[in-house]
Amino acid sequence: MIPFTAFGLLGLLALSIPVGIVLFLLAFGIDFFFSPFPLMRGLGQVVWSSSNSATLIAIPLFVLLGEILVRSGVASRTYTALDKWVSWLPGGLIHANIATSTMFSATSGSSVATAATVATVAMPQARALGYNEKLFSGAIAAGGTLGIIIPPSINLIVYGFLTESSIPQLFLAGLLPGLLMALLFMIFTVILCVLWPSLGGPRRPSAWRERFVGLLDLIPIFGLFAAIVGSIYAGWATPTEAAAIGVGIALAIAVQQRAFSLDMLSKALRGAVRTSAMIMLVVIGAYVLNFVLTAAGVSRALQDLLNGLGLGPLATLLVIVLMYIVLGFFIETLSLMVATIPIVVPIIVHLGYDKIWFGILMIILVEMALITPPVGLNLYVVQSARGRAPFKDVMLGCIPYAFAMLLMVGLLILAPQLALFLPSSL
Numbered sequence: 001m002i003p004f005t006a007f008g009l010l011g012l013l014a015l016s017i018p019v020g021i022v023l024f025l026l027a028f029g030i031d032f033f034f035s036p037f038p039l040m041r042g043l044g045q046v047v048w049s050s051s052n053s054a055t056l057i058a059i060p061l062f063v064l065l066g067e068i069l070v071r072s073g074v075a076s077r078t079y080t081a082l083d084k085w086v087s088w089l090p091g092g093l094i095h096a097n098i099a100t101s102t103m104f105s106a107t108s109g110s111s112v113a114t115a116a117t118v119a120t121v122a123m124p125q126a127r128a129l130g131y132n133e134k135l136f137s138g139a140i141a142a143g144g145t146l147g148i149i150i151p152p153s154i155n156l157i158v159y160g161f162l163t164e165s166s167i168p169q170l171f172l173a174g175l176l177p178g179l180l181m182a183l184l185f186m187i188f189t190v191i192l193c194v195l196w197p198s199l200g201g202p203r204r205p206s207a208w209r210e211r212f213v214g215l216l217d218l219i220p221i222f223g224l225f226a227a228i229v230g231s232i233y234a235g236w237a238t239p240t241e242a243a244a245i246g247v248g249i250a251l252a253i254a255v256q257q258r259a260f261s262l263d264m265l266s267k268a269l270r271g272a273v274r275t276s277a278m279i280m281l282v283v284i285g286a287y288v289l290n291f292v293l294t295a296a297g298v299s300r301a302l303q304d305l306l307n308g309l310g311l312g313p314l315a316t317l318l319v320i321v322l323m324y325i326v327l328g329f330f331i332e333t334l335s336l337m338v339a340t341i342p343i344v345v346p347i348i349v350h351l352g353y354d355k356i357w358f359g360i361l362m363i364i365l366v367e368m369a370l371i372t373p374p375v376g377l378n379l380y381v382v383q384s385a386r387g388r389a390p391f392k393d394v395m396l397g398c399i400p401y402a403f404a405m406l407l408m409v410g411l412l413i414l415a416p417q418l419a420l421f422l423p424s425s426l
Contacts, residue, residue: 023285023339027292056283058157058167060276061243065250066114067268069107072254075117078103078221081214084206086186091193091200093131094139095186097122101143102182103218105150106225107246111333111370115144115378123386131201135192137386138371138397141378142185142404145367148333149360150178151229152246155337157239158283159359162341166356167239168232172422173360177412181364184404192400220253279334286338313351314413320344321365321409328369333377336366360419361412368405371398 017025069075079100086095097118104114119140126136148155151171160167193200206214228246231237237245254260311319327336341362348358370378379394386394412418 021281021285022335023282023289027285027289030289030292056157056161056280058152058240058243059154059279059283060272061240061247062152062154062157063275063279064268064272065107065243065246067271068247068250068254068265069104070117071264071268072250072257072259074220074253074257075100075104076121077217077257079118079121081217083204084211084214088203088205089186089190090197090203091135091186091189092203093122093125093129093201094136094189094193097136097139098143098182098185098189101140101146102150102179103221105146105148105178107152107221107228107250111144111147111155111367112377112381114147115141115370115381116384118143119382119384119386123382126201129201132199133386134393134397135189135199135400136201136397137382137394138399138401139185139189141371141376141382141394141398142401143182144378144381145370145405146178146182148367149174149181149363151175152239152243153363154279155334155363155366156359158279158334158337159341159362161283162286162338163345163355163359165359166423169356169423170359171229171232171239173356173419174363175422177360177364177408177419180411180418181404181408184408185401188400188404220256224249224253282334282338286342289339289342313353316347316351317353317413320348321361324362324365325368328366329372331369333366333369336369337362354416354420356423357412357416357419361409364405364408364412368402371402 079096082099082103083093083096086099087093089095100118100121101114104117119137122140123133123137125131126133147153151174153171153174156170156174157167159165160170189200224246227249228242231242231245232239251260251265254264324336324340327340331339344362345355345358349355370376373379373395376395376398379391379398383391383394
């Protein structure tokens with residue numbers, strides 16, 4: 001049963017079948033051969049119960065929020081403001097890529113939206129100032145991954161929904177690791193550019209007056225983050241209600257910045273519908289697969305298999321970490337999450353680990369899938385902004401940041417309180 005599940009998943013994905021359809025096909029196959037429960041009799045009820053959740057409404061709202069911010073020009077002003085504060089460091093403007101990704105991640109909830117926005121703004125600057133594009137573009141792709149760990153995060157909402165975990169607690173748990181990972185990215189950049197100055201570019205110190213004036217352009221982002229995250233933690237709004245508040249504020253920012261138009265709103269809505277439809281199909285397919293795996297006893301069989309190997313909790317966890325690293329080379333991020341959560345999370349809980357903590361660990365592992373070929377989505381997003389430049393430059397530029405993610409994984413395993421401190425303090 002376990003080989004059928006594993007090879008069935010990889011085989012169907014290798015045929016380039018859409019991920020949502022793959023999950024349904026795999027669920028039907030397992031149900032037909034192994035499950036005592038006839039899925040077709042209750043399919044409608046399973047699909048309805050998986051989609052009839054107010055929590056899931058947050059997903060299209062956060063997607064729409066990111067679309068509005070992309071098209072309102074907030075990102076370009078944020079980039080210019082942060083450039084004045086961090087470009088004096090070794091590596092220069094590369095740090096502005098990471099800092100802007102961090103700021104934008106705190107509002108968009110999407111890795112792809114973050115990477116696409118920063119790449120569009122930053123790549124012309126790299127060429128104008130003569131930067132080495134390897135590390136420069138790698139920093140954009142890696143910085144974009146912060147969009148799925150720094151709250152609000154669409155992927156954390158999906159994880160919380162599938163594991164019945166508290167989404168506010170997941171948001172809190174992702175905050176410190178997300179900020180620490182951004183700091184690690186900057187530290188790795190400084191070290192590389194000190195050892196090999198050719199990887200960086202000109203350092204551009206700015207006067208203190210220019211820096212403080214530039215802070216005015218960060219007020220909309222800070223205000224939006226405070227409204228979304230603050231309303232959740234203060235108990236004034238659910239994540240879904242906070243997402244709706246964020247959309248309203250984003251529209252107000254667009255009006256204030258004189259970037260609002262019916263054409264802009266129409267493009268934002270169309271983009272949000274396309275992305276949300278894809279995500280929802282995958283989520284519902286994952287819920288159906290989860291139901292079938294439980295009925296067929298796949299999770300229990302896998303637990304028995306791991307117990308039979310005689311591995312301790314830590315060794316089992318390291319095997320799971322290695323599995324995610326390998327699968328990340330071949331499976332897209334959201335697909336990797338929803339296909340493995342029904343199997344892996346019960347094992348993690350059985351081993352005595354906290355599922356909130358593991359949610360953050362999993363997010364960092366799947367972040368690596370965004371910057372590792374051949375299916376690393378952020379690689380292609382950044383490459384699309386580079387034109388005809390060699391694709392290998394982006395891949396090579398991401399290597400140091402992939403090691404930074406591995407370091408963050410090690411820190412989380414050694415010090416779980418990095419993720420659990422904030423949730424446990426409330």
